[in-house]
Amino acid sequence: MNAMTQTELHTLSNSHLDALEEETIFILREVAAAFERPTLLFSGGKDSLVMLKCAEKAFGAGRIPYPLLMIDTGHNFKEVTDFRDSRAKELGAELIVRSVEDSMKRGTVRLAHPGESRNVHQSVTLLEAIEEFRFDALIGGARRDEEKARAKERIFSHRDSFGQWQPKAQRPELWTLFNTRLQPGEHFRVFPISNWTELDVWQYIAREKIALPSIYYTHKREVVDRRGLLVPVTELTPPKDGEEVVVRDVRFRTVGDITCTCPVESDAATPEQIVIETLAADVSERGATRMDDKTSEASMEKRKKDGYF
Numbered sequence: 001m002n003a004m005t006q007t008e009l010h011t012l013s014n015s016h017l018d019a020l021e022e023e024t025i026f027i028l029r030e031v032a033a034a035f036e037r038p039t040l041l042f043s044g045g046k047d048s049l050v051m052l053k054c055a056e057k058a059f060g061a062g063r064i065p066y067p068l069l070m071i072d073t074g075h076n077f078k079e080v081t082d083f084r085d086s087r088a089k090e091l092g093a094e095l096i097v098r099s100v101e102d103s104m105k106r107g108t109v110r111l112a113h114p115g116e117s118r119n120v121h122q123s124v125t126l127l128e129a130i131e132e133f134r135f136d137a138l139i140g141g142a143r144r145d146e147e148k149a150r151a152k153e154r155i156f157s158h159r160d161s162f163g164q165w166q167p168k169a170q171r172p173e174l175w176t177l178f179n180t181r182l183q184p185g186e187h188f189r190v191f192p193i194s195n196w197t198e199l200d201v202w203q204y205i206a207r208e209k210i211a212l213p214s215i216y217y218t219h220k221r222e223v224v225d226r227r228g229l230l231v232p233v234t235e236l237t238p239p240k241d242g243e244e245v246v247v248r249d250v251r252f253r254t255v256g257d258i259t260c261t262c263p264v265e266s267d268a269a270t271p272e273q274i275v276i277e278t279l280a281a282d283v284s285e286r287g288a289t290r291m292d293d294k295t296s297e298a299s300m301e302k303r304k305k306d307g308y309f
Contacts, residue, residue: 012275014203020196021204024051025058026176027155027192031137032065034180035188038137042068042095043076044084045255046212047141050201051192052087053210067094069138071126073118073257074101075236080255083213098129117259127163130187137180137188145197146285155194161185198253198285199278206271215252217274218267223248229262253285 028051031038040055042048055064068088072081088095100118103109108128109121130138144151154170156178171179180188193201205212222233224243230250231237236258239245250263251274268274 012203012279014207017200017204017207020193020200021054021057023195024054024192027190028055028058028139030178031139031190032059034178035137037133037135038066038139039069039096039133039135040064040066040139041141042070042084042088043255044070044080044087044213045141046201046205046216047143047193049087049210049212050196050204051139051141052091053208054192056091062092064091064093066139067096069129069135070095070097071122071129072097072099073122074099075118075258077213077215077255077258079213079215096129096133098125100125103128117257119257119260123163130163135187136182137190139190139192141193142191143196143198143201144194153191153194155191156180157189157191159187159189163187165189198281199275202271202275202278206275213255215255218249218251218269220247221250221263222246223250223263230264231262232258234258
């Protein structure tokens with residue numbers, strides 16, 4: 001089986017990546033031309049790093065015409081935030097970081113209990129940042145293959161003056177024509193890699209030799225098996241009574257808040273090896289790793305209606 005997958009990798013075409021890259025570059029340039037105060041949401045994760053690579057190709061290194069914005073829960077993996085800072089510095093890009101903790105101090109975010117995940121509350125901090133900087137377009141790395149609600153969304157996704165998404169009132173996007181008209185207080189969320197898949201992303205990372213935070217690759221980590229997910233053992237996510245802590249070889253398919261992001265078992269140490277694993281995957285990366293998407297079938301759609309990424 002391993003020999004078969006290696007053969008598949010050698011014969012797997014990546015010529016379609018040129019078309020995906022061209023579309024993404026076109027959208028990034030369209031945002032720069034159509035909006036006055038756009039920003040690129042940059043977490044330091046693989047999808048935002050792919051977008052950043054396309055932005056470099058669209059405008060040139062050191063010439064990206066909009067700032068990078070990170071909404072930090074304060075519970076992000078250090079490997080990712082350190083990589084975020086170093087990559088922004090390397091590019092000479094302006095990095096704006098706004099924190100959920102600051103929203104908590106202002107009283108605009110209130111946790112139900114101290115152990116509640118802050119992930120869902122990023123929506124409040126994001127909307128506050130939009131008001132602070134008067135952003136009229138936010139470029140995000142969401143893809144349609146990730147989750148049902150994201151599959152519904154347009155590339156140029158309109159948000160009303162409350163920052164809310166109305167899934168039944170979306171604008172048509174025929175022949176790559178985008179309606180960017182805004183009323184005062186409204187904004188757009190723009191998703192240049194909507195048409196990419198997880199496999200496309202990893203093929204592109206391999207082709208372009210894009211550096212990533214180390215936790216995307218195999219490493220040993222203490223975890224507990226909880227409802228079919230491997231929950232990392234940390235100060236924020238300690239084991240519950242009766243749970244057995246084990247050390248596994250794992251990697252993260254997606255990264256986010258520590259309190260809701262889980263790794264998967266893997267010994268893949270290179271993008272090429274991850275491409276092989278992705279070929280065999282039958283569950284989306286969010287479905288396999290995100291506790292916050294397990295609450296209900298409509299949990300992501302509800303969060304997006306409230307202003308989530």
